[in-house]
Amino acid sequence: MAAFSFNKLVIFGVGLIGGSLARALRERDGVSGARTVVGVGRSAASTARALELGVIDAAATFDDPVALRAALAGADIVLLAAPVAQTQPLLERIAPLLDAATIVTDAGSTKSDVVAAARAALGSRVAQFVPGHPIAGRESSGVDAALADLYVDRNVVLCALPENAPRDVERVAAMWRASGAAVHEMSPEQHDRVLASVSHLPHVLSFALVEQILGSPDAALKFSFAAGGFRDFTRIAASSPEMWRDICVANRAALLDELDDYTAVLARLRAAIEAGDGAALEAVFARSREARSGWQAGGSKTGTDDASK
Amino acid sequence: MAAFSFNKLVIFGVGLIGGSLARALRERDGVSGARTVVGVGRSAASTARALELGVIDAAATFDDPVALRAALAGADIVLLAAPVAQTQPLLERIAPLLDAATIVTDAGSTKSDVVAAARAALGSRVAQFVPGHPIAGRESSGVDAALADLYVDRNVVLCALPENAPRDVERVAAMWRASGAAVHEMSPEQHDRVLASVSHLPHVLSFALVEQILGSPDAALKFSFAAGGFRDFTRIAASSPEMWRDICVANRAALLDELDDYTAVLARLRAAIEAGDGAALEAVFARSREARSGWQAGGSKTGTDDASK
Numbered sequence: 001m002a003a004f005s006f007n008k009l010v011i012f013g014v015g016l017i018g019g020s021l022a023r024a025l026r027e028r029d030g031v032s033g034a035r036t037v038v039g040v041g042r043s044a045a046s047t048a049r050a051l052e053l054g055v056i057d058a059a060a061t062f063d064d065p066v067a068l069r070a071a072l073a074g075a076d077i078v079l080l081a082a083p084v085a086q087t088q089p090l091l092e093r094i095a096p097l098l099d100a101a102t103i104v105t106d107a108g109s110t111k112s113d114v115v116a117a118a119r120a121a122l123g124s125r126v127a128q129f130v131p132g133h134p135i136a137g138r139e140s141s142g143v144d145a146a147l148a149d150l151y152v153d154r155n156v157v158l159c160a161l162p163e164n165a166p167r168d169v170e171r172v173a174a175m176w177r178a179s180g181a182a183v184h185e186m187s188p189e190q191h192d193r194v195l196a197s198v199s200h201l202p203h204v205l206s207f208a209l210v211e212q213i214l215g216s217p218d219a220a221l222k223f224s225f226a227a228g229g230f231r232d233f234t235r236i237a238a239s240s241p242e243m244w245r246d247i248c249v250a251n252r253a254a255l256l257d258e259l260d261d262y263t264a265v266l267a268r269l270r271a272a273i274e275a276g277d278g279a280a281l282e283a284v285f286a287r288s289r290e291a292r293s294g295w296q297a298g299g300s301k302t303g304t305d306d307a308s309k
Numbered sequence: 310m311a312a313f314s315f316n317k318l319v320i321f322g323v324g325l326i327g328g329s330l331a332r333a334l335r336e337r338d339g340v341s342g343a344r345t346v347v348g349v350g351r352s353a354a355s356t357a358r359a360l361e362l363g364v365i366d367a368a369a370t371f372d373d374p375v376a377l378r379a380a381l382a383g384a385d386i387v388l389l390a391a392p393v394a395q396t397q398p399l400l401e402r403i404a405p406l407l408d409a410a411t412i413v414t415d416a417g418s419t420k421s422d423v424v425a426a427a428r429a430a431l432g433s434r435v436a437q438f439v440p441g442h443p444i445a446g447r448e449s450s451g452v453d454a455a456l457a458d459l460y461v462d463r464n465v466v467l468c469a470l471p472e473n474a475p476r477d478v479e480r481v482a483a484m485w486r487a488s489g490a491a492v493h494e495m496s497p498e499q500h501d502r503v504l505a506s507v508s509h510l511p512h513v514l515s516f517a518l519v520e521q522i523l524g525s526p527d528a529a530l531k532f533s534f535a536a537g538g539f540r541d542f543t544r545i546a547a548s549s550p551e552m553w554r555d556i557c558v559a560n561r562a563a564l565l566d567e568l569d570d571y572t573a574v575l576a577r578l579r580a581a582i583e584a585g586d587g588a589a590l591e592a593v594f595a596r597s598r599e600a601r602s603g604w605q606a607g608g609s610k611t612g613t614d615d616a617s618k
Contacts, residue, residue, distance in 0.1 A: 241594035285550035
């Protein structure tokens, strides 16, 4: 069990992701200190449920400068668990209120844009910001869905900046390890490329299939004969439109690279189908099956990715 | 409970699909008659397990003309549950041995090619052949995976030919209803278009994503950070390469139409991503989510499609 001690953690956005971290650090073994968790939301209503559930000890609203100052005073760590598009305005608001010793981190699904937002908002104080991404989620969202074990055996990626003090990066890593996660380091560009490939692109492809069927003249008939293959392939097409809009825009460069590579693979398969080249198709399908089966056998890939961010 | 009576059913290919029909007709209520089921395989080994499990009463091999003639004598119904590419050679072999009163049907995932194969193999006797497709399956295959309730609440499509006697079509429909399925009629072209859209295309798209990742320089890194979205999207990329090769070749015209439509939708999404047009992306994603959520709520879409054909 990883040991981790904190006195005050401030979470902006106490939904599934922020709430699960709060619950993990309050309920799991090996965590010590005063362990006070303060939640900050857009309105009092948005943190009321987290208070009621005991996920947080106190709440503040984003637009109340006095309460916000009190919330941030003496904080060990601040976690931004709001949609990535809010990173820059959030950081601009809290920058003048931050103690010099407070470490700020985030849980956003994209990292290059978050780093740019942090540099723009924090200037030379960007050293206090350690970018991160817990690759975890559930189909349900909101603080009611928060679980103390959401991060157990899940991956968290940290994209440390050159300006970060190694001990600050290690402190954020220790926090995630205390919640049960395995922590990895990557550059923001590498993170965004990897996630574009295995998460963002599949979401776009899945939304696109449902969109295509909706636009066809026999859409109702097609949906009524769709079965298990369609169900699995399109499960992620029921994801949050707002969240995936933001991700697609924030990570557009990496996503377009992956989309173009994918389109090239699809063109190759199209040519094989048109030519009736069964051997070429079978070779691709057999390679894919082997890789996919090996991946499944290789670990516990449960839950959804990015369900709430 | 639908009533159905038969004396002798002959199944070519006693795997998941054929075996499940045999079990359903032997174990479910409302089925009467002598209910003898004869399995035919490529070799004695391929039917031995079905005999051992009591799924069939007797077995014959495809290349033993004497046993095959005895198997077919007096059969009410013959079901072809072998890969679709074998339809024509199977029908050519059994054509001279068929009683005039025997109805032949199949369980193939594609129908236009099966109809063409039946016309080529049976000539004027094609009236005895009622093309069909039970849209059902499991992740596991083979007769050990056969279930008496595999077809309960699943869809079976019959593509009756102009030459078919209505009472023969009704008899095949009654057989599937007795196994628990809902029976629908479509033209072969309509069936192939619908299945190309909601089953064949998603399989190709899923195989293509794994193929793309395999071909990228950081494949191992990508696989190691893949999570729930990837898992769902690529579950069908672990499907049988041989089966999907045959389906892609057999249904190539409809599949290419769907693939081209899909590529056009993807190009539209690509343009919106490149332009950073969040409103356009959100509109598509919101439409897709609503349709997908409505589909899920609308019925029991369990199991996999075409797991074994």
